Amino acid sequence: MTEDNAIVSNKSPISSIWLLPVIAALIGIWLLFKSISDGGVDITVKVDSAEGIVANKTEVRYKGFVVGLVKELDLEDLNTVLVTIEMNNTAKRYLSENSMFWLVKPDISLSGVSGLDTVITGNYFEFLPVEGEKQLRVYEALKEPPPESEDAPGLHVVLHAKELGSIGHGSAVFYKQIQVGEVYGFELADDAEYLKINVLIDEDYEHLVKLNTRFWNASGVEMTGDLSGFKIRTQSLASIVGGGIAFYTPETGDRETTATDFTEYPLFEDFDAARAGVKVVMNFPRESGIKAGITKVIFEGVEVGLVEDFVHNSEQGGVTASVIMDPRLEPYLLSEMQFWLVKPNISLSGVTNVDRLLSGSFVAFRLGGGHPTREFDVLPTEPPLSFDEEGLHLNIKAEKVDSMSFGSPVFYKNLKVGTVQNHYLNDDQRTFNVHLHIEPEYEHLVNSTSVFYEQGGFEVNGSLRSFTIRSAPLQAILAGGVAFHTVDFDKGTNVEDGHNFNLNRNLTEALNIESITIDASNQYEFVEGITKLKYGDKEIGQVRTIQPGKDLYSSVLTIGYQSDYKELFKESTKIWIVEPKLSSGNLAGVSALLQGSFLQVKPGHGEAKNHYSLLHEAPANDPSDPGLQLELYASKSFGIERGTSIFYKAMPVGQVDVVEYSDDGLGVKVSITIEEKYRKFIGKKTRFFNASGIRATANLRGLKMKTESLDAILRGGLAFSNDYADLSDKAEELDQFPLYATRDEMTIAGNEVEIEFDQAIDLLHDAHVKFNGYVVGRVTDVELNEDLSKTIVTAMIKSEYPSLTQSGAKFWFAEPSVSVANVKDPIAYFIGNFIKVIPGSGDKQTNFAGLTYEPAITNLPSGLNLTLTASRRGSLNPGNPVYYRQMQVGKVLGIELNQDATGVVIYANIADDFSHLVRRGSKFYNASGIDIDAGVFSGVKVTTESVDTILSGGIGFATPESDDNDNGKVESGQAFKLNETVDPDWLQWRPALTKP
Incomplete structure (x- = not known):
């Protein structure tokens, strides 16, 4: 970089970092303002006790919403606790001179439970905010919730009461047991003579209160009662415990005009005092026993009045009472009304009006005409009804009236339908005229065919067969009465008031x-x-x-x-x-x-x-008489006489008309009549028998007794059976029938046979003839021939078994025998020796040769019948079992010698369910006894088919696997060899044999 590329800038005199303190100061000022503006207001509430109030926990609420919190507690003096409360900012404007505070804590009283939520959250202050002109910061806590304001929505009424009773602040007000309001205040009147109770009726129900509405104290349980029953009246469980007020509007008076706020009403002590009524005066006779507030006026079981008060009547004697009557009766309070006193009465007829024994008498009345009045005389007893009274009025002519007095009941089929009203002596000075009144709802029961009789005591009719006892109702038994019976409702004509009847002594005479x-x-x-x-x-x-x-x-x-x-x-x-x-x-x-x-x-x-x-x-009997006339013939009369009943299925259907000797003098002819309606039960083959008395048979099995009916035991009788009859073939007049001595003789009546035994046998008259365990006949006679070498037996075989009297049938003598192998015919020990039979298949036969041994039975109609051949019988007997794999599948039917006596033939039957087990290759062997195999080193081996075969014998068989033609299905009658012993290899066969 060269010096020519350098950038020169001037710095601001104030650094931007100073903005942070400024912003922080502004936020602090805003938070301070917010804290001051949103902060609560501290107030002081004075209470008598700090119990349940906890600093920083006890809340101030308005309708459940928290508007403040207790901050601290302090003592002003020994009687006052100062509670400092921080109120929410939103409540500031309501902290006026009209606002109120009170402490809410759990309260359990007779009125109920309040402040229940404080059990969990603790006590709290309730706040009632009211705007006002003056702000306060110190308040006196109320001792209880403030009353409702007089301008609270709803209807405000004032009740006057002599005493408060259990009514208190918050007591409910009920209408038809629905709470419609509550008590919100009470105070003494200015003269302190009565209490004023302030009641608020909810807006939804204020229209129910009219100018003539009546209020009463519904607190607790109101119970009235006597021997007739108890009546308990209460509004709700709350009113029982905590008191309450109820009201109703009478049906009479102004029911349209509704009440206005602060209308005043009296508060009656109970519901009866609140009821509206018409006041009348009643003059009671001496010793009437009436009680103020208790004696009632009752009309047809309904209470319509109450004696309010009474005073002594110095002119007439007795008392004059003020009675409050149901206002609905006002139009009927006329001069011809009849009032009388009803008292409890104890007499031979029982106790009447027993409910009044403790509660006292009551007043009853009968409506009448005349002019309106408010004063009546009460008679000591009920007056007789006049003929103008609704219902049917009859005159009864009687020879005596000792069982009839005023009020005695009149019965129809033991139902009380009327009463005796009056009676007087007729002009003849011998009979009485009795006035009866039949209630309107029952007057249709009387017509011109009605008969009247004295009702009382017992009427007994009967015979040895049966008897009846007719009893009157208990009331009539003790006190008498009158009853009537109408013979014909269709032919009888209606009767009018004053109709005359005669009084009979009893129903029998009346009918x-x-x-x-x-x-x-x-x-x-x-x-x-x-x-x-x-x-x-x-x-x-x-x-x-x-x-x-x-x-x-x-x-x-x-x-x-x-x-x-x-x-x-x-x-x-x-x-x-x-x-x-x-x-x-x-x-x-x-x-x-x-x-x-x-x-x-x-x-x-x-x-x-x-x-x-x-x-x-x-x-004598006349054939033209009604019914079916028949003639019965018997060997003797059996004690039958004229009038003896004839029974069918234990019901009498006719009687004996004449008993006389038959024309030949060898028997008895009995002429009988069957009632016409039972003629249809007599056919040409109907059988008649003697059903008199008791028939008893006894043996070791017990005693058996038979009779047709109790009537037949006492008086004898005949009966008939249609078990063998065709009722389409009807009997005609004077048809003849045999009369059998007993039902049993009639039952076995059929084909008579004669059986001859070549030796004397022990057989009794009436012994059974049996087939396969079933009685098919009965021995009617037993005789020895002249040289005592033979016994001739006559037997009756039932006709429904014709094959037993055809050629080929066999009869033999059966008696019990005991051996090691079996017990033969053990039933004979109990019923005695008898005859056995097997059917034949040829023509009808009446003479047979009797056997002393049991013949062999060769087949049965069902199952697989087999023939087994053996060299000797061994221990086999008829009835021995046939086993397959030690399961019984059949039985031995019979055993006999073969034709040349070189061996025996054994007949066996295999049951249908097991017939498929026998094949052509099956091997049969004698399974009787025990097979013992013993050796010094091998021990002893015992083999037997079953325990039964040890004593009684039996047959076993085995079937090989079906691997050749010799193992095919067999048919009945197939013959097999019966082997003496079983081959051990046979026992190893395991063929699968499925039932087809």
């Missing part, structure tokens, strides 16, 4: 509205109201009156009977007397032993008739 007369001999004893008229087993009437006949040696009976049986009494109708008779087959006579003689009727034909002569015994 017997039809009548006949009977000429009867004086030799019989009849009792009015007791002697019955029966149709079959049904009581349809009874003797009403007994008058002497013209000859004085007879009597004329008037019989009342039920109208339902009017068609029984025709020209050919027969009526006879049933006298006491002790007989197992004659229930009518046995029943007469208990209830006396009675009359029996048999329906007839022709024109209607109402006068008869009494027969001394039951008439």
Whole structure:
């Protein structure tokens, strides 16, 4: 560089570095100004106690927003604590003389829980900011939150109360149990006679308060009750604990004009005191027992009034009471209203109005006409209803009224439908007229066919077969009453007020509205109201009156009977007397032993008739009688008599008409009648049997008892079965049927066979005939021939097994036997010896030669039947198992000698599920007993097919692998050799044999 290229510059007199202090000074000035302008304001709040207040922790809040913080605490004196608080700058303009501070801390009282958030955050000051003209820096803390301002939004009302009770600041105000406001203040009135309670109703609900609205103290629980029940009234849980006020607007009065601010209302003590009503005066009789504030006026179970107060009535006696009535009744308060006192009553009929035993009497009334009035006389008891009263009014003619008094109930089917209103003696001085009132909703139950009777006590009807006890309601049993029954709702006509009815002694007498007369001999004893008229087993009437006949040696009976049986009494109708008779087959006579003689009727034909002569015994059977007439024939009568029931499936369907000897004198003929509606159950092959008494059979297996029904045990009976009948082939009049001695005899009725055994056998009458364990017949007779060398057995084989009576069938004698190998026919130990049979396949046969040994069974209808040949039987027996790999797959059916007696033939059956295991190459061997192989060095080896084969024997077989034509499938009847022992190589075969 040369000197000519040098650049020369002049330096500024003030360096730029001095700008930094200037900027810093400006920032400091700005921060100082910001700190002063945004800084808080310190104020002092005086409190009574510093409990829960912590410096630099306790906050000042407004609606939950923090506007200040406690800085320090100091004592002004021993009673005052000075709390220095730094308030936010935003709150400066609200620190006026009108602003307020108070300390919020947890408070638990009956009214509820407040300040609950302080449990976590600690106590804090609540600030109520109010702008004002004068700024303050020192405040007195309020002891409680300030009350609502009188200009707070909502409706302000003032309530007058005698005492505050549990109502306090913040107590809720309810409308229909919804909180609609609260109490925000209270003070004594100027004269200190009552309290003024300031209430604020929320804006949303202020329209609910009208000029005639009524307020009451709803604090706690309001409970009223007596024996009829309890009523508990409360507004909410809060009002129960902390007090509250409720209000409602009555339906009467001005319900349109709403209240204005600071309208004053009385505060009633409870809801009942708050209710509006009409005041009336009632004159009560002596000893009425009414109580002010408790005795109520009740109409049809609804409370409509309350006795408010009463004074003694010096002129009439008793008391005169002031009663508040429901204003809705005001139009009905007329001079002809009837009021009466209802008291609890304890009598033989029970306790009435039991709910009034503790709560006292109440007043009931009946509406009436007349002019408006506010004063009434209260009667001591309910007055009778007049005929003008709504409902049906009837006159009942009765011989006595000892079971009927005013208010006694009237029943229909044990339902109370009315009451007895009044009764008086008629002009004849012998009967009474009883006024009954039927409630309007039940008057349609009465018509011209209705019958009335005394209701009370018990009515018993019955026989040895059954009996009924009819009981009146308990109220009628103890105190009496009247009941009625309407015979026909279709044919009966309506009745009007004042209609006359007769009163009967009981329902039976009341229903017997039809009548006949009977000429009867004086030799019989009849009792009015007791002697019955029966149709079959049904009581349809009874003797009403007994008058002497013209000859004085007879009597004329008037019989009342039920109208339902009017068609029984025709020209050919027969009526006879049933006298006491002790007989197992004659229930009518046995029943007469208990209830006396009675009359029996048999329906007839022709024109209607109402006068008869009494027969001394039951008439003979008439084939033209209704029903199906049949004739049964038996070897003896079995104790059956006329009237014995005939049962089908344990239900009576007919009866025996006549029991007499058959025409040949060798048996008995029984004429029976099956009721017409059951005729369809009798076919040409229907079987009848004796079902009387109890049939018992006993053996070592136990005791078995059979009977058709309890009726059949007591009185005997016949029954029939259609197990073998074709009901399309109906029986006709006077068809003849055999009568079997028992159901069992009837069941096995079929084909009779004769079996001749060539030796005497131990076999009893009624022994079983069995096939494969099933009873297929029964022995009916057992006889020895003249030289005692043979036994001839007669047996009945069920007809449904015809193959058992065909040629080729075999019968043999079965008795139990015990051996080491097995127990044969062990069931015979319990039921006795019996006959076994296997079917044949030829023509029908009735004579068979009986066997004393069991014949071989060669095949079964299912499974694979095989024939095995062996040189001897060994220990094999029918029933022994057939094994494959020690699993039983079949059984031995039978064993017999071959044709030339050089060996035996063994018949076996392999079950269907295992028939594929047998192939042409299969080897069969005798698996009975034990195979023992012993050696000095090899030890002892014991081989057996199974434990069972050790004692009873058995057969095993093995099948080789299918590698040649000799191993193909076999058919039933295939013959195999039965080897004495098993080849060890056979046991090693493992063919895969799959079931096809």
